[in-house]
Amino acid sequence: MFSFTKFLKLGAIALLALSWCAQAARPPAPQRIDIKQLSKKVEDVVVPLPNEVFGALNKLGSVNWKEYVRSSKGSNFTERPRIALLLGTVIADGFIAVQAEDAPAVKEIGQRVQTLARGIGVERSITQHAKAITEAADKRNWENVRQELDRTQNSVQQAMNEVHDEKLSQLVSLGGWLRGTQVLTAVVTKHFSDQGAELLHQPDLLVYFQTRLQAMPEFNLDIVREIQTALGQVKPLIDVGIARISPEAVKKINEITTRLDYGIVTRE
Amino acid sequence: MRTFLSYLNRGSLAIALLVVMARASFASVDDAQSFALQAAEPYVKEGFQVREDYWGGDLGSGEKKAVRQQLFKGNEYWFWMGTEVERARISVHIYDSDGKLAEQSDGWEKGHFAAAHIIPKSTGSYFIIVAVEESPEERTHWALVYGFR
Numbered sequence: 001m002f003s004f005t006k007f008l009k010l011g012a013i014a015l016l017a018l019s020w021c022a023q024a025a026r027p028p029a030p031q032r033i034d035i036k037q038l039s040k041k042v043e044d045v046v047v048p049l050p051n052e053v054f055g056a057l058n059k060l061g062s063v064n065w066k067e068y069v070r071s072s073k074g075s076n077f078t079e080r081p082r083i084a085l086l087l088g089t090v091i092a093d094g095f096i097a098v099q100a101e102d103a104p105a106v107k108e109i110g111q112r113v114q115t116l117a118r119g120i121g122v123e124r125s126i127t128q129h130a131k132a133i134t135e136a137a138d139k140r141n142w143e144n145v146r147q148e149l150d151r152t153q154n155s156v157q158q159a160m161n162e163v164h165d166e167k168l169s170q171l172v173s174l175g176g177w178l179r180g181t182q183v184l185t186a187v188v189t190k191h192f193s194d195q196g197a198e199l200l201h202q203p204d205l206l207v208y209f210q211t212r213l214q215a216m217p218e219f220n221l222d223i224v225r226e227i228q229t230a231l232g233q234v235k236p237l238i239d240v241g242i243a244r245i246s247p248e249a250v251k252k253i254n255e256i257t258t259r260l261d262y263g264i265v266t267r268e
Numbered sequence: 269m270r271t272f273l274s275y276l277n278r279g280s281l282a283i284a285l286l287v288v289m290a291r292a293s294f295a296s297v298d299d300a301q302s303f304a305l306q307a308a309e310p311y312v313k314e315g316f317q318v319r320e321d322y323w324g325g326d327l328g329s330g331e332k333k334a335v336r337q338q339l340f341k342g343n344e345y346w347f348w349m350g351t352e353v354e355r356a357r358i359s360v361h362i363y364d365s366d367g368k369l370a371e372q373s374d375g376w377e378k379g380h381f382a383a384a385h386i387i388p389k390s391t392g393s394y395f396i397i398v399a400v401e402e403s404p405e406e407r408t409h410w411a412l413v414y415g416f417r
Contacts, residue, residue, distance in 0.1 A: 026377040029361040031369050035395060038334040042395075045336050046321045052416055056342035056391075146317060154320035198341060204393040205338050 045208050047173040049153070050180030051095040051146055053199055057187060058099070060196050065100035068183050069093070071108040075267040080120050081219040084168040085264050087116040087156065088175025094133070094149045096183060098142050106137040106145055117156055120168065125159035126152050167219070170212045174227070175264060177209065182261050185254035192247045200253065203239035206231055223263045230256050297324035300411035303350025307381040308413055311346055316415035324411035327400040335396040335412060339388045347396050347414045349382045356403035358410060360384045363395045370394060 057063060070093050077083050090112050097105040110133035117123040129152040136144035153172065160169040181200070188196035213228045233256055237249040301322055308318045323335050339345055349360040360382045362371040375384040388394065400408045 026359060026375065026382070029359075029369055029371075029397075033363055033367045033369075033395075033397065035334070035363070035365070035367045038332070038395070038397070043323050043325075043333060043335040045338060045393075046319065046323065046414075048338050048340070049319070051317075052343065053340055055416065056340040059342040143317075150317075150320045195341065198391045201391045202338050204336060 045205060047177055047205065047208075049095065049150060050092040050176055050183070051098070051149075053180055053184055054095060054099055056199055057184060057196065060193060061191065063099070063187050065096060066102065068096050068186065069100045069102050069105050071097065071102075071105035071112075073108075073112065074265045076115075077119070077267065079221060080165075080168055081171055081216075081221055081224060082264075083116055083119045084160075084171035085175040085223065087113065087120070088153075088172040088177070089179040089261065089264050090116060091149055091153050091172075092176040092179035092183075094152075095146070095180075098145050098149070101140065101142060103137040103140060107134050110134050110137070113152060120160070120165075121163075122156050122159040125155040129155060167212070167216050170209075171219075174209050174212070177205070178227070178257055178260055178264070182254065182257035185250050185257060188250050189247070189254050192250065194244050197245040197247070197250050200238045200245050200250065201240070203235065206235050206238065210235075223260075226263055227260055230260055297326070297409050297411055299352035300324055300350050300409040301413065303352060303380060304348045304411045304413045305350070307348040307350055307383055308346070308415055311348075311415055315417045316346060317417065318413060318415040322411050322413045323398075324409065326407040326409050327398075328407055329400055329403045332397055332399040333410075335398065337394055337396055337414070339386065339391065339394050341388050341391045343416045344387045345385070345414055345416045347384045347386075347412055349398055349410060349412045351380045351400070351403075351408050351410050353403055353405050353408045354380050356380050356405070356408050357401040358382045358408075359399045359401055360412065361397045362386045363397060364390075365393045365395070367395070 074086070077086065090109055094106060094109040094113070097109055110130045114123060114126065114130040117126050129148050132148045133145055133152070136148060153176070157169040157172055160166065184199060210228070210231050213224065213231070216224065234253055237253055238245060301324060304322065305318070312318060325333065327333060347360055347362065349358055351358055357377070358380060359377055361369065361375070362384045364370040370386055370388070372385040372387060376382065384396070386394070396412065398410055398412055400410060
Protein backbone atom coordinates (compact mmCIF):
# COMPACT_ATOMS: atom_id res chain seq x y z
CA MET A 1 0.00 0.00 0.00
CA PHE A 2 2.83 2.29 1.02
CA SER A 3 4.65 1.68 -2.23
CA PHE A 4 1.42 2.22 -4.19
CA THR A 5 0.89 5.65 -2.54
CA LYS A 6 4.53 6.48 -3.19
CA PHE A 7 4.08 5.32 -6.77
CA LEU A 8 1.00 7.52 -7.10
CA LYS A 9 2.86 10.54 -5.71
CA LEU A 10 5.78 9.98 -8.03
CA GLY A 11 3.39 9.61 -10.92
CA ALA A 12 1.70 12.89 -10.07
CA ILE A 13 5.07 14.67 -9.88
CA ALA A 14 6.14 13.18 -13.19
CA LEU A 15 2.84 14.23 -14.76
CA LEU A 16 3.26 17.79 -13.48
CA ALA A 17 6.83 17.93 -14.74
CA LEU A 18 5.72 16.58 -18.11
CA SER A 19 2.94 19.12 -18.42
CA TRP A 20 5.42 21.92 -17.57
CA CYS A 21 7.85 20.60 -20.16
CA ALA A 22 5.09 20.34 -22.73
CA GLN A 23 4.25 23.96 -22.07
CA ALA A 24 7.80 25.31 -21.93
CA ALA A 25 9.69 23.08 -24.36
CA ARG A 26 9.63 24.24 -27.91
CA PRO A 27 9.64 22.67 -31.31
CA PRO A 28 13.14 22.59 -32.78
CA ALA A 29 14.10 25.64 -34.85
CA PRO A 30 15.66 25.18 -38.29
CA GLN A 31 19.45 24.88 -38.00
CA ARG A 32 19.92 27.30 -40.88
CA ILE A 33 17.81 30.02 -42.50
CA ASP A 34 18.22 32.14 -45.62
CA ILE A 35 18.77 35.63 -44.26
CA LYS A 36 18.33 37.17 -47.73
CA GLN A 37 14.75 35.89 -47.85
CA LEU A 38 14.00 37.93 -44.75
CA SER A 39 15.61 41.12 -46.05
CA LYS A 40 12.28 42.92 -46.44
CA LYS A 41 11.24 42.02 -42.94
CA VAL A 42 14.31 43.17 -41.03
CA GLU A 43 13.80 45.68 -38.25
CA ASP A 44 16.38 48.35 -37.45
CA VAL A 45 19.06 47.68 -34.89
CA VAL A 46 18.69 48.92 -31.35
CA VAL A 47 21.96 50.78 -30.85
CA PRO A 48 23.82 49.14 -27.96
CA LEU A 49 24.47 51.28 -24.93
CA PRO A 50 28.13 52.06 -24.19
CA ASN A 51 27.98 49.95 -21.03
CA GLU A 52 27.16 46.91 -23.13
CA VAL A 53 30.57 47.07 -24.77
CA PHE A 54 32.25 48.26 -21.56
CA GLY A 55 30.90 45.17 -19.80
CA ALA A 56 32.44 42.89 -22.43
CA LEU A 57 35.69 44.87 -22.21
CA ASN A 58 35.80 44.50 -18.43
CA LYS A 59 35.71 40.72 -18.77
CA LEU A 60 38.99 40.82 -20.73
CA GLY A 61 40.92 42.37 -17.86
CA SER A 62 40.67 45.19 -15.39
CA VAL A 63 40.34 48.67 -16.88
CA ASN A 64 41.24 51.84 -15.02
CA TRP A 65 37.96 53.60 -15.82
CA LYS A 66 38.92 56.64 -13.71
CA GLU A 67 41.30 57.59 -16.52
CA TYR A 68 38.39 58.08 -18.90
CA VAL A 69 35.97 59.94 -16.62
CA ARG A 70 35.03 63.36 -17.94
CA SER A 71 32.65 65.60 -16.09
CA SER A 72 33.62 69.10 -17.29
CA LYS A 73 30.66 71.31 -18.14
CA GLY A 74 31.81 71.84 -21.74
CA SER A 75 30.36 74.22 -24.30
CA ASN A 76 26.78 75.30 -24.71
CA PHE A 77 25.19 75.16 -28.13
CA THR A 78 22.04 76.55 -29.61
CA GLU A 79 21.86 74.28 -32.68
CA ARG A 80 19.59 71.34 -31.85
CA PRO A 81 21.59 68.71 -33.78
CA ARG A 82 24.73 69.74 -31.89
CA ILE A 83 22.91 69.53 -28.57
CA ALA A 84 21.58 66.07 -29.50
CA LEU A 85 25.06 64.77 -30.37
CA LEU A 86 26.48 66.24 -27.16
CA LEU A 87 23.64 64.77 -25.10
CA GLY A 88 24.46 61.28 -26.38
CA THR A 89 28.13 61.85 -25.58
CA VAL A 90 27.37 63.08 -22.06
CA ILE A 91 25.11 60.08 -21.34
CA ALA A 92 28.00 57.84 -22.46
CA ASP A 93 30.22 59.80 -20.04
CA GLY A 94 27.68 58.88 -17.37
CA PHE A 95 28.21 55.17 -18.09
CA ILE A 96 32.00 55.68 -17.90
CA ALA A 97 31.64 57.43 -14.53
CA VAL A 98 29.54 54.48 -13.33
CA GLN A 99 32.27 52.05 -14.42
CA ALA A 100 34.72 54.19 -12.42
CA GLU A 101 32.23 54.34 -9.51
CA ASP A 102 32.76 58.11 -9.38
CA ALA A 103 29.70 59.50 -7.59
CA PRO A 104 30.51 63.26 -7.89
CA ALA A 105 31.10 62.87 -11.65
CA VAL A 106 27.86 60.91 -12.06
CA LYS A 107 25.91 63.65 -10.25
CA GLU A 108 27.49 66.41 -12.34
CA ILE A 109 26.72 64.49 -15.50
CA GLY A 110 23.10 64.08 -14.35
CA GLN A 111 22.83 67.88 -14.06
CA ARG A 112 24.47 68.38 -17.42
CA VAL A 113 22.06 65.96 -19.09
CA GLN A 114 19.16 67.95 -17.66
CA THR A 115 20.55 71.24 -18.99
CA LEU A 116 21.08 69.78 -22.46
CA ALA A 117 17.61 68.22 -22.48
CA ARG A 118 16.21 71.68 -21.66
CA GLY A 119 18.08 73.01 -24.69
CA ILE A 120 16.08 70.79 -26.99
CA GLY A 121 12.80 71.05 -25.13
CA VAL A 122 12.64 67.55 -23.66
CA GLU A 123 13.64 68.35 -20.09
CA ARG A 124 10.28 67.33 -18.64
CA SER A 125 10.72 63.78 -19.88
CA ILE A 126 13.86 63.23 -17.83
CA THR A 127 13.49 65.32 -14.66
CA GLN A 128 12.59 62.29 -12.53
CA HIS A 129 15.44 60.24 -14.00
CA ALA A 130 17.99 63.01 -13.32
CA LYS A 131 16.77 63.05 -9.70
CA ALA A 132 16.99 59.26 -9.50
CA ILE A 133 20.56 59.34 -10.89
CA THR A 134 21.63 61.75 -8.13
CA GLU A 135 19.92 59.69 -5.42
CA ALA A 136 21.39 56.40 -6.66
CA ALA A 137 24.87 57.96 -6.98
CA ASP A 138 24.62 59.20 -3.38
CA LYS A 139 23.82 55.66 -2.29
CA ARG A 140 26.53 54.30 -4.63
CA ASN A 141 23.88 52.05 -6.11
CA TRP A 142 25.59 51.67 -9.49
CA GLU A 143 23.07 49.23 -10.90
CA ASN A 144 20.31 51.82 -10.42
CA VAL A 145 22.45 54.59 -11.92
CA ARG A 146 23.02 52.43 -15.01
CA GLN A 147 19.31 51.73 -15.30
CA GLU A 148 18.41 55.41 -14.88
CA LEU A 149 20.95 56.45 -17.52
CA ASP A 150 19.33 53.98 -19.92
CA ARG A 151 15.88 55.32 -18.98
CA THR A 152 17.12 58.89 -19.47
CA GLN A 153 18.34 58.17 -22.99
CA ASN A 154 15.16 56.24 -23.78
CA SER A 155 12.86 58.98 -22.45
CA VAL A 156 14.74 61.72 -24.31
CA GLN A 157 14.52 59.75 -27.54
CA GLN A 158 10.85 58.89 -27.04
CA ALA A 159 10.04 62.54 -26.38
CA MET A 160 11.90 63.46 -29.57
CA ASN A 161 10.12 60.77 -31.59
CA GLU A 162 6.74 61.94 -30.29
CA VAL A 163 7.32 65.38 -31.81
CA HIS A 164 8.72 63.78 -35.00
CA ASP A 165 12.32 64.70 -34.17
CA GLU A 166 13.49 61.15 -34.97
CA LYS A 167 16.63 62.49 -36.61
CA LEU A 168 17.69 64.27 -33.42
CA SER A 169 16.98 61.05 -31.55
CA GLN A 170 19.33 59.19 -33.92
CA LEU A 171 22.02 61.83 -33.27
CA VAL A 172 21.75 61.12 -29.53
CA SER A 173 22.50 57.44 -30.25
CA LEU A 174 25.33 58.40 -32.61
CA GLY A 175 26.93 60.73 -30.02
CA GLY A 176 26.87 57.92 -27.45
CA TRP A 177 28.26 55.37 -29.88
CA LEU A 178 31.14 57.66 -30.91
CA ARG A 179 32.16 58.36 -27.32
CA GLY A 180 31.85 54.66 -26.44
CA THR A 181 34.00 53.73 -29.44
CA GLN A 182 36.58 56.37 -28.54
CA VAL A 183 36.98 54.94 -25.04
CA LEU A 184 36.91 51.33 -26.29
CA THR A 185 39.72 52.03 -28.75
CA ALA A 186 41.69 53.97 -26.12
CA VAL A 187 41.52 51.01 -23.73
CA VAL A 188 42.38 48.45 -26.43
CA THR A 189 45.23 50.59 -27.80
CA LYS A 190 46.75 50.70 -24.33
CA HIS A 191 46.55 46.94 -23.75
CA PHE A 192 46.07 45.39 -27.15
CA SER A 193 44.40 42.01 -27.48
CA ASP A 194 42.62 40.38 -30.41
CA GLN A 195 39.53 39.84 -28.26
CA GLY A 196 39.48 43.53 -27.31
CA ALA A 197 39.86 44.59 -30.94
CA GLU A 198 37.10 42.18 -31.97
CA LEU A 199 34.62 44.27 -29.97
CA LEU A 200 34.99 46.86 -32.74
CA HIS A 201 33.52 44.47 -35.28
CA GLN A 202 30.31 46.46 -35.76
CA PRO A 203 29.96 46.98 -39.53
CA ASP A 204 26.15 46.88 -39.63
CA LEU A 205 25.91 49.50 -36.92
CA LEU A 206 28.24 51.72 -38.91
CA VAL A 207 26.12 51.30 -42.05
CA TYR A 208 23.04 52.10 -39.94
CA PHE A 209 24.56 55.42 -38.83
CA GLN A 210 25.84 56.22 -42.33
CA THR A 211 22.36 55.69 -43.79
CA ARG A 212 20.78 57.83 -41.10
CA LEU A 213 23.25 60.68 -41.63
CA GLN A 214 22.66 60.60 -45.39
CA ALA A 215 19.00 61.25 -44.68
CA MET A 216 19.79 64.44 -42.73
CA PRO A 217 20.74 66.98 -45.45
CA GLU A 218 18.91 69.68 -43.48
CA PHE A 219 21.50 69.44 -40.69
CA ASN A 220 24.05 71.42 -42.63
CA LEU A 221 26.71 71.56 -39.92
CA ASP A 222 30.46 71.01 -40.15
CA ILE A 223 30.42 68.41 -37.37
CA VAL A 224 27.70 66.34 -39.05
CA ARG A 225 29.63 66.37 -42.34
CA GLU A 226 32.85 65.50 -40.49
CA ILE A 227 31.21 62.51 -38.82
CA GLN A 228 29.84 61.33 -42.16
CA THR A 229 33.31 61.42 -43.74
CA ALA A 230 34.90 59.81 -40.69
CA LEU A 231 32.45 56.87 -40.67
CA GLY A 232 33.53 56.21 -44.25
CA GLN A 233 37.15 56.07 -43.03
CA VAL A 234 36.34 53.78 -40.12
CA LYS A 235 34.28 51.26 -42.13
CA PRO A 236 37.16 49.48 -43.96
CA LEU A 237 39.08 49.29 -40.67
CA ILE A 238 36.37 47.29 -38.89
CA ASP A 239 34.60 45.54 -41.76
CA VAL A 240 37.27 42.86 -42.09
CA GLY A 241 35.11 39.73 -42.23
CA ILE A 242 36.76 36.88 -40.36
CA ALA A 243 40.19 38.59 -40.34
CA ARG A 244 41.52 40.18 -37.14
CA ILE A 245 41.36 43.92 -36.49
CA SER A 246 44.96 45.10 -36.26
CA PRO A 247 46.50 47.27 -33.51
CA GLU A 248 47.12 49.96 -36.18
CA ALA A 249 43.44 49.94 -37.14
CA VAL A 250 42.40 50.30 -33.48
CA LYS A 251 44.80 53.23 -33.06
CA LYS A 252 43.53 54.87 -36.24
CA ILE A 253 39.90 54.55 -35.12
CA ASN A 254 40.88 56.05 -31.79
CA GLU A 255 42.44 59.05 -33.53
CA ILE A 256 39.35 59.54 -35.69
CA THR A 257 36.85 59.22 -32.82
CA THR A 258 38.97 61.44 -30.54
CA ARG A 259 38.94 64.15 -33.23
CA LEU A 260 35.16 63.80 -33.62
CA ASP A 261 34.61 63.84 -29.86
CA TYR A 262 36.59 67.07 -29.62
CA GLY A 263 34.40 68.52 -32.37
CA ILE A 264 31.24 67.47 -30.55
CA VAL A 265 32.12 68.85 -27.12
CA THR A 266 33.87 72.08 -28.09
CA ARG A 267 32.65 75.20 -29.83
CA GLU A 268 34.96 76.02 -32.74
CA MET B 269 -40.80 48.62 -14.27
CA ARG B 270 -40.11 45.27 -15.92
CA THR B 271 -39.52 46.96 -19.26
CA PHE B 272 -37.19 49.39 -17.57
CA LEU B 273 -35.22 46.52 -15.99
CA SER B 274 -34.95 44.69 -19.27
CA TYR B 275 -33.83 47.97 -20.88
CA LEU B 276 -31.24 48.34 -18.11
CA ASN B 277 -30.04 44.78 -18.66
CA ARG B 278 -29.65 45.32 -22.37
CA GLY B 279 -27.91 48.59 -21.61
CA SER B 280 -25.39 46.90 -19.29
CA LEU B 281 -24.82 44.18 -21.85
CA ALA B 282 -24.13 46.79 -24.50
CA ILE B 283 -21.75 48.63 -22.17
CA ALA B 284 -19.96 45.39 -21.30
CA LEU B 285 -19.63 44.60 -25.01
CA LEU B 286 -18.32 48.08 -25.67
CA VAL B 287 -15.75 47.71 -22.89
CA VAL B 288 -14.57 44.38 -24.29
CA MET B 289 -14.36 45.83 -27.81
CA ALA B 290 -12.54 48.92 -26.58
CA ARG B 291 -10.09 46.73 -24.67
CA ALA B 292 -9.42 44.73 -27.79
CA SER B 293 -9.01 47.75 -30.02
CA PHE B 294 -6.84 49.68 -27.55
CA ALA B 295 -4.56 46.72 -26.87
CA SER B 296 -1.22 47.79 -28.19
CA VAL B 297 2.45 47.05 -28.57
CA ASP B 298 2.87 48.65 -25.12
CA ASP B 299 0.74 45.84 -23.64
CA ALA B 300 2.89 43.31 -25.47
CA GLN B 301 5.97 45.04 -24.06
CA SER B 302 4.60 44.68 -20.51
CA PHE B 303 4.38 40.92 -21.06
CA ALA B 304 7.88 40.76 -22.55
CA LEU B 305 9.18 42.62 -19.47
CA GLN B 306 7.24 40.25 -17.23
CA ALA B 307 9.11 37.35 -18.85
CA ALA B 308 12.41 39.19 -18.23
CA GLU B 309 11.72 39.87 -14.55
CA PRO B 310 13.23 36.70 -13.01
CA TYR B 311 16.46 37.23 -14.96
CA VAL B 312 17.09 40.67 -13.44
CA LYS B 313 17.72 38.90 -10.13
CA GLU B 314 20.40 36.89 -11.94
CA GLY B 315 22.23 40.07 -12.90
CA PHE B 316 20.83 40.75 -16.37
CA GLN B 317 20.45 44.43 -17.29
CA VAL B 318 17.25 44.77 -19.30
CA ARG B 319 17.34 47.51 -21.94
CA GLU B 320 14.63 50.14 -21.95
CA ASP B 321 14.53 50.15 -25.74
CA TYR B 322 12.51 47.46 -27.46
CA TRP B 323 11.14 46.31 -30.81
CA GLY B 324 7.48 45.76 -31.49
CA GLY B 325 4.73 45.56 -34.05
CA ASP B 326 2.00 43.21 -35.17
CA LEU B 327 2.07 39.99 -37.15
CA GLY B 328 -0.51 37.64 -38.60
CA SER B 329 -0.60 33.94 -37.72
CA GLY B 330 2.40 32.15 -39.22
CA GLU B 331 4.23 35.42 -39.96
CA LYS B 332 7.88 36.07 -39.04
CA LYS B 333 10.04 39.11 -38.61
CA ALA B 334 13.80 39.48 -38.29
CA VAL B 335 15.48 41.91 -35.96
CA ARG B 336 19.13 42.66 -36.55
CA GLN B 337 21.22 43.21 -33.44
CA GLN B 338 24.85 43.87 -32.63
CA LEU B 339 26.09 41.47 -29.94
CA PHE B 340 29.44 41.43 -28.18
CA LYS B 341 31.52 38.35 -27.41
CA GLY B 342 32.05 38.16 -23.65
CA ASN B 343 28.48 39.17 -22.85
CA GLU B 344 25.56 36.83 -22.37
CA TYR B 345 22.14 37.80 -23.77
CA TRP B 346 18.52 36.81 -23.30
CA PHE B 347 15.78 37.99 -25.65
CA TRP B 348 12.24 37.91 -24.28
CA MET B 349 9.13 38.15 -26.43
CA GLY B 350 5.58 38.79 -25.29
CA THR B 351 2.09 39.39 -26.60
CA GLU B 352 -1.11 40.42 -24.86
CA VAL B 353 -3.09 37.79 -26.84
CA GLU B 354 -3.25 35.03 -24.25
CA ARG B 355 -4.20 32.22 -26.62
CA ALA B 356 -1.45 33.08 -29.10
CA ARG B 357 1.66 30.93 -29.49
CA ILE B 358 4.83 32.86 -30.26
CA SER B 359 8.48 31.99 -30.79
CA VAL B 360 11.89 33.64 -30.85
CA HIS B 361 15.19 32.23 -32.18
CA ILE B 362 18.69 33.62 -32.72
CA TYR B 363 20.81 33.18 -35.86
CA ASP B 364 24.27 34.48 -36.75
CA SER B 365 24.94 36.67 -39.80
CA ASP B 366 25.33 33.55 -41.99
CA GLY B 367 21.89 32.31 -41.01
CA LYS B 368 23.16 29.56 -38.70
CA LEU B 369 21.24 28.84 -35.48
CA ALA B 370 23.38 30.36 -32.73
CA GLU B 371 21.27 30.14 -29.59
CA GLN B 372 21.72 28.06 -26.43
CA SER B 373 19.37 25.12 -25.94
CA ASP B 374 17.63 26.54 -22.85
CA GLY B 375 15.30 28.91 -24.71
CA TRP B 376 11.62 28.41 -24.00
CA GLU B 377 8.09 29.04 -25.22
CA LYS B 378 5.17 29.23 -22.87
CA GLY B 379 1.88 30.47 -24.30
CA HIS B 380 2.14 34.16 -24.98
CA PHE B 381 5.74 34.34 -23.77
CA ALA B 382 8.93 33.11 -25.47
CA ALA B 383 12.64 33.54 -24.80
CA ALA B 384 15.97 32.79 -26.46
CA HIS B 385 19.44 32.76 -24.93
CA ILE B 386 22.83 33.34 -26.54
CA ILE B 387 26.45 33.50 -25.46
CA PRO B 388 27.95 34.90 -28.69
CA LYS B 389 30.99 33.10 -30.04
CA SER B 390 32.01 36.23 -31.92
CA THR B 391 31.24 39.96 -31.91
CA GLY B 392 29.00 41.05 -34.76
CA SER B 393 25.49 41.16 -36.16
CA TYR B 394 22.92 38.54 -35.25
CA PHE B 395 19.35 38.01 -36.40
CA ILE B 396 16.59 37.51 -33.89
CA ILE B 397 13.65 35.85 -35.63
CA VAL B 398 10.30 36.48 -33.98
CA ALA B 399 7.14 34.68 -35.09
CA VAL B 400 3.48 34.42 -34.24
CA GLU B 401 2.97 30.68 -34.69
CA GLU B 402 -0.76 30.62 -33.89
CA SER B 403 -3.25 33.23 -32.79
CA PRO B 404 -7.01 33.65 -32.57
CA GLU B 405 -6.55 37.29 -33.67
CA GLU B 406 -6.07 38.45 -37.24
CA ARG B 407 -3.08 40.57 -36.18
CA THR B 408 -1.16 39.93 -32.98
CA HIS B 409 0.91 42.58 -31.23
CA TRP B 410 4.36 41.49 -30.22
CA ALA B 411 7.26 43.09 -28.38
CA LEU B 412 10.84 41.98 -27.90
CA VAL B 413 13.13 43.18 -25.13
CA TYR B 414 16.63 42.05 -24.34
CA GLY B 415 19.01 41.95 -21.45
CA PHE B 416 22.71 41.27 -21.03
CA ARG B 417 25.27 40.56 -18.35
